[in-house]
Amino acid sequence: MRGLFFKIFIILWIAQSLIFVISTALIVRRHFEGPEQMFDVINSSLMQDGRSAVAAYEKGGCAAFGIWGVQHERTVALASGAGERLCWPQSMATPADLSHLEQREVGHPVAGQYLWTVPVTAESGKRYTYVLRRPYIPRRRSIFDDLLHFSFPQLPVAIVVGGLTTFALVLLFTRPVAQLRSAARSLAKGNLNARVHPREADSPLFKGDAFAALMRDFNHMAERLEQLVGAQKLLLRDVSHELRSPLARLSVALELAREDAGKPMRAHLDRIEREADRLNQLIGQLLTLSSMEALDRQRHFVPISLNQLVEKIVPDAEYEARQRDCTVVFRAEGECLVAGNEELLYRAIENIIRNAIRFTESGTEVEVVLRHVNENDAAKIELEVGDHGPGIPEGEREAIFRPFYRVDDARSPHTGGFGVGLAIAERAVRLHGGELSVTNREGGGATMRMRFDAVSSAA
Amino acid sequence: MDEILLIDDDTELCAMLTDYLSRFGFHVTAAHRGDTGLKMALERPYALVLLDVMLPGIDGFEVLRKIRAASVMSVLLLTARGEDVDRIVGLEIGADDYLPKPFNPRELLARMRAILRRSGAGGGRQEPGVLRTEGLELNRGSRTVLQNGEKVELTDVEFALLEALMRSPGKVVSREEISEEVLGRKFHPFDRSLDMHVSRLRRKLSEKGAAEDLVKTIRGAGYQLAVSLDATE
Numbered sequence: 161m162r163g164l165f166f167k168i169f170i171i172l173w174i175a176q177s178l179i180f181v182i183s184t185a186l187i188v189r190r191h192f193e194g195p196e197q198m199f200d201v202i203n204s205s206l207m208q209d210g211r212s213a214v215a216a217y218e219k220g221g222c223a224a225f226g227i228w229g230v231q232h233e234r235t236v237a238l239a240s241g242a243g244e245r246l247c248w249p250q251s252m253a254t255p256a257d258l259s260h261l262e263q264r265e266v267g268h269p270v271a272g273q274y275l276w277t278v279p280v281t282a283e284s285g286k287r288y289t290y291v292l293r294r295p296y297i298p299r300r301r302s303i304f305d306d307l308l309h310f311s312f313p314q315l316p317v318a319i320v321v322g323g324l325t326t327f328a329l330v331l332l333f334t335r336p337v338a339q340l341r342s343a344a345r346s347l348a349k350g351n352l353n354a355r356v357h358p359r360e361a362d363s364p365l366f367k368g369d370a371f372a373a374l375m376r377d378f379n380h381m382a383e384r385l386e387q388l389v390g391a392q393k394l395l396l397r398d399v400s401h402e403l404r405s406p407l408a409r410l411s412v413a414l415e416l417a418r419e420d421a422g423k424p425m426r427a428h429l430d431r432i433e434r435e436a437d438r439l440n441q442l443i444g445q446l447l448t449l450s451s452m453e454a455l456d457r458q459r460h461f462v463p464i465s466l467n468q469l470v471e472k473i474v475p476d477a478e479y480e481a482r483q484r485d486c487t488v489v490f491r492a493e494g495e496c497l498v499a500g501n502e503e504l505l506y507r508a509i510e511n512i513i514r515n516a517i518r519f520t521e522s523g524t525e526v527e528v529v530l531r532h533v534n535e536n537d538a539a540k541i542e543l544e545v546g547d548h549g550p551g552i553p554e555g556e557r558e559a560i561f562r563p564f565y566r567v568d569d570a571r572s573p574h575t576g577g578f579g580v581g582l583a584i585a586e587r588a589v590r591l592h593g594g595e596l597s598v599t600n601r602e603g604g605g606a607t608m609r610m611r612f613d614a615v616s617s618a619a
Numbered sequence: 620m621d622e623i624l625l626i627d628d629d630t631e632l633c634a635m636l637t638d639y640l641s642r643f644g645f646h647v648t649a650a651h652r653g654d655t656g657l658k659m660a661l662e663r664p665y666a667l668v669l670l671d672v673m674l675p676g677i678d679g680f681e682v683l684r685k686i687r688a689a690s691v692m693s694v695l696l697l698t699a700r701g702e703d704v705d706r707i708v709g710l711e712i713g714a715d716d717y718l719p720k721p722f723n724p725r726e727l728l729a730r731m732r733a734i735l736r737r738s739g740a741g742g743g744r745q746e747p748g749v750l751r752t753e754g755l756e757l758n759r760g761s762r763t764v765l766q767n768g769e770k771v772e773l774t775d776v777e778f779a780l781l782e783a784l785m786r787s788p789g790k791v792v793s794r795e796e797i798s799e800e801v802l803g804r805k806f807h808p809f810d811r812s813l814d815m816h817v818s819r820l821r822r823k824l825s826e827k828g829a830a831e832d833l834v835k836t837i838r839g840a841g842y843q844l845a846v847s848l849d850a851t852e
Contacts, residue, residue: 408632
C-alpha cells in the first residue's frame with residue numbers, strides 16, 4: 161500500500177510541478193521573445209527623447225540642450241549628422257570616431273561608458289546624432305533569469321499546495337482500496353461473511369463513483385459466494401441426515417433376517433452388515449467434516465496437553481495395529497501444550513495415526529513423535545507420524561488432504577477408508593491455526609507432520 | 620414380558636423393531652406422534668420408553684420433560700447423528716441414555732438391558748440389602764433411597780450409579796467401571812452421559828439436604844462418594 165501511495169503522490173506532484181514550470185516558461189517566452197523586441201520598445205522612447213532634445217537645441221543652442229538634459233535627468237550629448245561634436249559635456253566620453261556612430265547601437269562601450277547613439281532628424285530637416293549615456297548594461301536576457309524571477313515565490317507555493325491536494329487525493333483513493341483488500345483477505349481465509357462497509361460520511365460526496373460501485377460489486381460477490389458455499393454445506397448435511405432413516409431400517413431388517421436365516425445365509429448377511437457399517441461411518445465422517453466448517457470454535461479454545469491426548473489414542477490404535485501385526489510407538493520430548501478444542505484435535509490425530517496403521521507394511525511399526533521445534537523464532541509444537549508404507553507420490557502431496565481423494569494404487573481392499581479421514585484432520589488442524597503436511601521418508605514410507613503454535617505451561 | 624413404549628414417527632421402523640424386540644422378551648407398543656405417545660406414557664407404567672427426538676405433534680424433548688415431571692420411568696433417547704447438542708440436552712432433561720440413529724439393533728438391545736437390569740432383577744445378590752453412609756440410606760430390595768429420612772426419587776440409572784459409589788465410600792470408582800456397570804457399555808472418551816447422570820444425582824441429593832460435594836468428580840479418574848473423616852468403612 162505504501163508503494164502505491166507514494167507512486168501516485170510522486171507522479172501527481174511531478175505533473176503539477178511540470179505544468180507550472182512549463183506554462184511559466186511559455187508565458188515568459190511569449191512576452192519576451194527576444195532582445196530585438198525589447199530593443200524596439202526602447203528605441204521608440206529613445207527617438208522621442210532625441211527629437212525633444214534636438215528641438216531644445218535648435219531653440220536655444222547647447223545651453224538649452226544642457227538644461228533639457230538636466231530636466232530629464234539624462235546625461236546627453238549632441239553631435240551633428242556628419243559626426244561633428246556640437247554639445248559635449250566633459251563627463252561624456254569621447255569616441256575616437258563618431259562617423260560610424262551613424263548606426264544605431266544597442267550599447268557602445270567607449271572608454272568605460274556605454275553610449276547609445278540615435279540618429280535624429282529635427283523638424284528643420286537637419287540631421288543630428290543624439291547620444292545618451294546609460295549606466296546599466298542591457299544584456300541578452302536569458303530564459304533562466306526570467307524563470308527565476310517569476311518562480312519565486314510562486315514555485316514553493318505551488319509545491320506546497322500541490323503536495324497537499326495530492327495527499328488528499330491519494331488518501332481518498334487508497335482508503336477504499338485498503339478496505340477492499342482487507343475484506344478480500346478475510347474472505348479468502350474462510351470468513352464468508354466478510355464485507356466492505358463504505359463510510360457513511362463519504363457517501364453523499366461519492367455516491368455514484370466507481371469505488372462505491374466496486375464496493376457494492378464486491379459485497380454482492382461475497383454474498384453469492386456465501387450462499388453457494390452455504391448451500392453446498394447444507395446439502396451435504398441434509399443428505400447425510402436423510403440417509404439415517406433408511407439405514408436405521410436397514411439395520412433392523414438385517415437383524416431380523418439374521419434371526420431367521422440359516423447358516424449359509426449368515427455369511428452373506430455379515431457382508432451386508434459390514435457394508436451398512438461402512439455407510440454409517442462414512443455418513444458420520446461427512447457430518448463431522450461439514451460441521452467443522454460451520455463452527456467458530458476458536459472462542460472456546462483451552463490449553464490442551466498433546467501428550468495426554470496422544471496417550472489416550474495410542475491404546476485403541478495399538479489394538480487396530482495388532483490386527484495387521486504392527487505396533488505403534490509413541491515418544492514425547494517434553495511437555496507439549498497447544499490452545500485448542502480437545503475433541504477436534506483428538507479426531508485429527510486419531511485419523512492420521514489410523515491412516516498410518518492402514519498403510520504401513522505388515523509387521524512394521526508406526527512412530528509417533530511429539531516435540532518442540534523452533535520455526536523462524538516462533539515456538540511450535542510438532543507431531544510426526546511416520547509409517548513404513550508405500551509413501552505418497554510427489555505430485556499428490558497436497559491432494560491427499562482433499563475429501564475422497566485416494567492415491568491411485570491404494571484402492572486395494574485391505575487399506576479401507578473412504579478418503580475423508582485426512583480431510584477431517586486437515587480441517588481440524590487448520591481451524592487451530594496449524595499446518596499439516598506430508599513428506600516421504602528415506603527408506604520408504606511417509607511422515608505426516610502437524611505443527612501448532614506452542615502455548616506456555618504457565619496456565 | 621417387559622412392556623416397552625416406542626415413540627417414533629417412522630412406522631416401518633416401529634413395525635420392524637416391534638418384531639425384533641419381541642424375540643427377546645419385549646412387548647412393544649408403538650406411538651407415532653409426540654402427543655399420543657405422551658398420553659400413553661402417562662396412562663400406564665412402562666418398563667422403558669424408547670423416544671425419538673424428531674417427532675410431529677409435540678417435540679421429543681418436550682415429551683421427555685413431561686414424562687420426567689410425572690415419573691421416574693426409564694427413557695432411552697434416539698437422537699440424530701452428529702448432533703451433540705441433542706445428546707447433552709436430552710441427558711440434562713432426564714433421559715437415562717441415548718443412542719444415535721442409525722444404530723445397531725444389537726447395541727440397542729444391550730443398552731435397554733443395562734437400564735432394565737436393575738428393575739426386576741433384585742434378588743440373587745449376596746451383598747447386604749441396605750447401604751448406609753453419610754445420612755444416605757439405599758435399600759436394594761425396595762429400590763428406594765432415603766436422605767436423612769426423606770425419600771429421594773431416582774431413576775434406575777441414578778440409583779445404580781449411587782449404589783456403585785456407596786459400595787466403596789471414600790474410594791474412587793473409575794469411569795470405565797461405572798460405565799460398564801451402570802450404562803452397560805464401554806466408556807468412550809467424549810461420552811458425556813455419565814457426567815450428566817452424576818450432576819443430576821448431585822442435584823437431587825442436595826435438594827434433600829446433602830452436601831454439594833457429596834459426589835466428587837476426580838478429573839481423569841472417576842467419581843467418589845465423599846465421606847467425613849470420622850466415618851467408619
